[in-house]
Amino acid sequence: MTTSMLEKEDTDAPAGRLYKRNIMKEAIFKIFRGDKNGGSEVEYKVPVEEGMVVLDAVHYVQKNIAPDLAVRWNCKAAKCGSCSAEVNGKPRLMCKSRLDDFDLNKEIKVYPMKSFPVIKDLACDVLWNFEVNKKITPFTPKGNTDWKMSQRDIDRVQEFRKCIECFACQNVCHVIREHDLKPKFAGPRFFVRVAGLEMHPLDNADRLEALKSDMGIGLCNITKCCTEVCPEDIHITDNAIIPLKERVVDRFYDPLRMFFRKLFSWLF
Amino acid sequence: MSVIDRFEIHEHDVLVIGAGGAGLRAAIEASANGVSVGLVCKSLLGKAHTVMAEGGIAAAISNVDKHDDWKTHFKDTIRGGKFLNNWKMAELHAKEAPERVLELERWGALFDRTQDGKILQRPFGGHTCKRLCHVGDRTGLEMIRTLQDKGIHMGIEVYMECTITKLLKDNGKTSGAFGYWRENGRFVIFKAKAIVLATGGVGKAYKVTSNSWEYTSDGQILAYNAGAEILDAEFVQFHPTGMIWPPGVIGILVTEAVRGEGGILTNKDGFRFMEKYDPERMELSTRDVVARSIYMENKEGRGTPHGGAFLDISHKGADYIKKKLPSMYHQFKELADVDITKGPMEVGPTCHYSMGGIRVDGETTATSVPGLFAAGEVAAGLHGANRLGGNSLSDLLVFGCRSGLYAAEYAKKSSSNLKIDEQEIQLAEKEMIRFFENNGENPYTVHKDLQELMQNYVGIFRTESDLQYAIKELVKITDRAKKVKIDGSRMYNPGWHMAYDLQNMIQYSQFITESAIRRKESRGAHSRIDFPETDPECSKWNNVIKMNDDGSMNIRQEPLSQMSEELKKLFEEKELVKK
Ligand SMILES: Cc1cc2nc3c(=O)[nH]c(=O)nc-3n(C[C@H](O)[C@H](O)[C@H](O)COP(=O)(O)OP(=O)(O)OC[C@H]3O[C@@H](n4cnc5c(N)ncnc54)[C@H](O)[C@@H]3O)c2cc1C
Ligand code: SF4
Numbered sequence: 001m002t003t004s005m006l007e008k009e010d011t012d013a014p015a016g017r018l019y020k021r022n023i024m025k026e027a028i029f030k031i032f033r034g035d036k037n038g039g040s041e042v043e044y045k046v047p048v049e050e051g052m053v054v055l056d057a058v059h060y061v062q063k064n065i066a067p068d069l070a071v072r073w074n075c076k077a078a079k080c081g082s083c084s085a086e087v088n089g090k091p092r093l094m095c096k097s098r099l100d101d102f103d104l105n106k107e108i109k110v111y112p113m114k115s116f117p118v119i120k121d122l123a124c125d126v127l128w129n130f131e132v133n134k135k136i137t138p139f140t141p142k143g144n145t146d147w148k149m150s151q152r153d154i155d156r157v158q159e160f161r162k163c164i165e166c167f168a169c170q171n172v173c174h175v176i177r178e179h180d181l182k183p184k185f186a187g188p189r190f191f192v193r194v195a196g197l198e199m200h201p202l203d204n205a206d207r208l209e210a211l212k213s214d215m216g217i218g219l220c221n222i223t224k225c226c227t228e229v230c231p232e233d234i235h236i237t238d239n240a241i242i243p244l245k246e247r248v249v250d251r252f253y254d255p256l257r258m259f260f261r262k263l264f265s266w267l268f
Numbered sequence: 269m270s271v272i273d274r275f276e277i278h279e280h281d282v283l284v285i286g287a288g289g290a291g292l293r294a295a296i297e298a299s300a301n302g303v304s305v306g307l308v309c310k311s312l313l314g315k316a317h318t319v320m321a322e323g324g325i326a327a328a329i330s331n332v333d334k335h336d337d338w339k340t341h342f343k344d345t346i347r348g349g350k351f352l353n354n355w356k357m358a359e360l361h362a363k364e365a366p367e368r369v370l371e372l373e374r375w376g377a378l379f380d381r382t383q384d385g386k387i388l389q390r391p392f393g394g395h396t397c398k399r400l401c402h403v404g405d406r407t408g409l410e411m412i413r414t415l416q417d418k419g420i421h422m423g424i425e426v427y428m429e430c431t432i433t434k435l436l437k438d439n440g441k442t443s444g445a446f447g448y449w450r451e452n453g454r455f456v457i458f459k460a461k462a463i464v465l466a467t468g469g470v471g472k473a474y475k476v477t478s479n480s481w482e483y484t485s486d487g488q489i490l491a492y493n494a495g496a497e498i499l500d501a502e503f504v505q506f507h508p509t510g511m512i513w514p515p516g517v518i519g520i521l522v523t524e525a526v527r528g529e530g531g532i533l534t535n536k537d538g539f540r541f542m543e544k545y546d547p548e549r550m551e552l553s554t555r556d557v558v559a560r561s562i563y564m565e566n567k568e569g570r571g572t573p574h575g576g577a578f579l580d581i582s583h584k585g586a587d588y589i590k591k592k593l594p595s596m597y598h599q600f601k602e603l604a605d606v607d608i609t610k611g612p613m614e615v616g617p618t619c620h621y622s623m624g625g626i627r628v629d630g631e632t633t634a635t636s637v638p639g640l641f642a643a644g645e646v647a648a649g650l651h652g653a654n655r656l657g658g659n660s661l662s663d664l665l666v667f668g669c670r671s672g673l674y675a676a677e678y679a680k681k682s683s684s685n686l687k688i689d690e691q692e693i694q695l696a697e698k699e700m701i702r703f704f705e706n707n708g709e710n711p712y713t714v715h716k717d718l719q720e721l722m723q724n725y726v727g728i729f730r731t732e733s734d735l736q737y738a739i740k741e742l743v744k745i746t747d748r749a750k751k752v753k754i755d756g757s758r759m760y761n762p763g764w765h766m767a768y769d770l771q772n773m774i775q776y777s778q779f780i781t782e783s784a785i786r787r788k789e790s791r792g793a794h795s796r797i798d799f800p801e802t803d804p805e806c807s808k809w810n811n812v813i814k815m816n817d818d819g820s821m822n823i824r825q826e827p828l829s830q831m832s833e834e835l836k837k838l839f840e841e842k843e844l845v846k847k
């Protein structure tokens with residue numbers, strides 16, 4: 001709402017909203033500042049407002065204290081997946097991390113995602129993820145379809161398509177984080193993507209061989225850490241990874257099934 | 269060694285600047301037409317504004333309302349735009365949107381379904397049929413992901429986190445672009461025979477906005493500086509429903525789908541005030557009308573505690589809301605402590621969309637600069653004085669596709685030895701580096717003042733004196749912006765990026781204000797307190813801005829092209845006389 005008629009003199013009240021900004025207290029942030037050659041925590045004091053999130057605090061620092069503080073963001077509403085970081089050691093979206101969920105008597109630490117090389121401050125190099133995505137066989141529709149699909153049949157695929165590519169799951173998965181098996185392992189985000197393709201009612205491609213070899217789905221030992229951090233509440237392990245693993249096992253390791261499958265290949 | 273050799277150089281037939289819906293669709297089409305394509309964007313791939321679109325995409329595929337057709341969609345668009353639209357664009361848009369949506373499905377998009385398994389459509393403001401194809405309230409995510417996954421398999425070269433700061437020309441024709449990598453601040457040159465601008469909107473010039481840091485009118489100013497024309501800059505859409513509490517979330521969008529699904533607006537007394545302003549269409553009136561209504565309720569003292577209105581959808585039941593509006597449910601629950609399945613949201617207008625922008629040819633999307641094309645929010649014409657919800661996503665696909673096609677065709681015919689002008693490069697470099705030698709203020713301080721000014725003086729309601737005041741203030745802000753001082757290195761330095769963006773925002777703010785001064789009437793999104801009526805005479809022209817040879821700004825009123833006789837028949841006689 002414009003203030004041109006309501007509140008022209010009150011320049012600090014956001015546009016016509018007739019309330020006072022009440023500054024409740026101050027929070028102490030320790031933010032990582034540095035680049036690939038190293039860095040250190042820098043302390044910033046930030047005034048706290050009602051409903052504030054960690055990204056607001058980072059923006060406060062950027063606007064008032066350190067304009068060269070690097071951070072990624074776009075939507076500020078948990079829709080774009082740009083603002084992932086580690087807040088007090090936990091991977092989260094900064095725009096969804098409310099300050100009133102933290103003990104403000106203690107400092108809040110903000111670090112870039114650990115599993116990717118840092119570029120500067122809170123921005124890190126996530127390019128690898130885009131490379132993995134390129135290798136996945138794209139949607140390949142069946143021939144001769146009338147494109148009718150029932151809502152029930154697409155519900156589970158729509159769950160996977162909610163992914164906002166925040167890469168929090170990639171960041172937290174120990175196969176990447178501790179063992180850095182990146183070239184051999186595609187990571188939970190891309191199992192979700194493959195699940196979305198494999199379970200699309202009209203898709204006709206086969207990605208099981210790729211899942212087993214190039215994408216290394218066998219390296220996942222179902223710790224479910226990825227599911228815990230997903231801001232979109234996608235049941236990554238239960239709904240995507242486990243069914244995919246089952247399909248891979250069926251295909252490659254179950255001789256009896258394989259025998260029948262060969263015998264009745266026209267059925268599958 | 270020539271000046272150019274100092275720089276990293278990439279070469280493509282077609283360079284697409286912007287990787288939202290319009291840019292991706294353009295790149296796909298150009299690539300499908302057999303030319304080499306580069307795609308540049310400021311953020312990572314998949315993070316452009318398009319990802320945030322919620323409510324849906326408008327296309328008359330008539331799955332729900334069988335009587336819908338392109339003519340009805342066309343009429344709705346023209347009426348919504350208060351007859352100021354480029355009718356050719358509105359016609360092509362209405363005719364081609366269905367095919368573009370179905371094509372998305374063939375590329376893997378999964379829209380919500382009807383009972384009989386087809387794409388489901390929902391009602392939206394100003395659309396007389398249920399027309400918006402959607403995926404809950406995350407339609408933009410579905411769209412951008414589908415385009416992205418299609419595009420990466422077509423051999424399109426993507427340059428992420430790279431900002432273009434200047435378009436280059438050879439003998440008056442497009443020859444390339446100059447920019448910097450956000451990551452390390454190094455400069456880069458792109459040689460290209462044709463360029464498609466798909467850089468989006470301008471909303472960051474306002475304080476309360478649904479737009480992200482990317483919306484700094486870069487494309488509009490790149491084009492203007494290259495000699496292209498700017499059309500109808502005064503029409504800035506204020507979406508009636510943005511969040512207004514708590515402070516950190518002010519401006520974040522509350523999708524129109526809430527009203528599309530049956531949401532009700534009331535004032536502090538519980539009165540459903542749209543009865544008063546538009547009894548026929550009620551909450552599903554056009555955005556300009558609803559935004560003004562909420563404003564009036566507040567002005568007359570019936571606003572809600574934080575200066576807005578209540579929007580209630582809770583009567584639909586928790587299951588339905590969580591299924592059809594999941595991200596709204598989470599947004600309010602997590603950011604505002606409000607459970608929208610139990611009670612109302614508090615909402616107020618937020619700066620949302622720019623109907624104005626680069627003037628293009630309605631069929632080819634060509635600008636007046638040879639080899640330069642524009643599509644998506646950065647281009648003007650389709651939406652006239654007011655955009656209907658859902659008509660942007662369809663715009664991106666229809667004209668993104670057209671721009672890719674015509675840019676590829678142009679590139680194929682163009683000579684292959686276009687030159688890059690060394691002097692232009694040196695100038696472009698200097699313009700960026702100079703900030704480090706300055707001694708002025710922090711760029712964020714100047715930005716804050718610009719936003720305050722535009723919000724308060726060039727907002728929903730405008731008057732001559734406010735606008736004149738804004739013009740004077742903008743001169744001062746321009747001066748301050750030139751002197752902003754940047755600390756630190758060129759490595760991933762948002763302050764430095766802002767210093768450049770600021771120049772664009774201020775220049776475009778001038779365009780908005782100058783155009784608003786000349787439109788002495790109220791029409792669509794442009795409301796003048798001193799000229800409250802719509803003036804039929806003013807439906808006959810557009811504001812057109814172009815740079816003079818001496819670098820100064822030229823603004824003139826140009827006659828609107830006349831609708832074909834065929835299309836005129838779709839409207840009633842009296843509508844056409846009194847527009
Ligand atoms: C919250 C929200 C909800 C919306 N909901 C809907 C809806 O339901 N239906 C609907 O029809 N419309 C909706 N809209 C409007 C619609 O989403 C936008 O108008 C549309 O997405 C714009 O698309 P675009 O392709 O033109 O630009 P964008 O998607 O914004 O992409 C712009 C691109 O240009 C790049 N860029 C910009 N400047 C430069 C530069 N200097 N150098 C290099 N790259 C640059 C950016 O990085 C980005 O990649 C909504 C908008 C918002 C903000
Ligand atoms: S469940 Fe698998 S993919 Fe997910 S975090 Fe554990 S090991 Fe990684």
Ligand code: SF4
Pocket residue numbers: 081162163164165166167168169170188189192226229230231232233234236
């Ligand atoms: S699956 Fe969830 S955690 Fe992983 S990238 Fe997508 S949204 Fe983020």
Ligand code: FES
Pocket residue numbers: 072073074075076077078079080081082083084093094095096
């Ligand atoms: S800014 Fe988009 S997810 Fe946080």
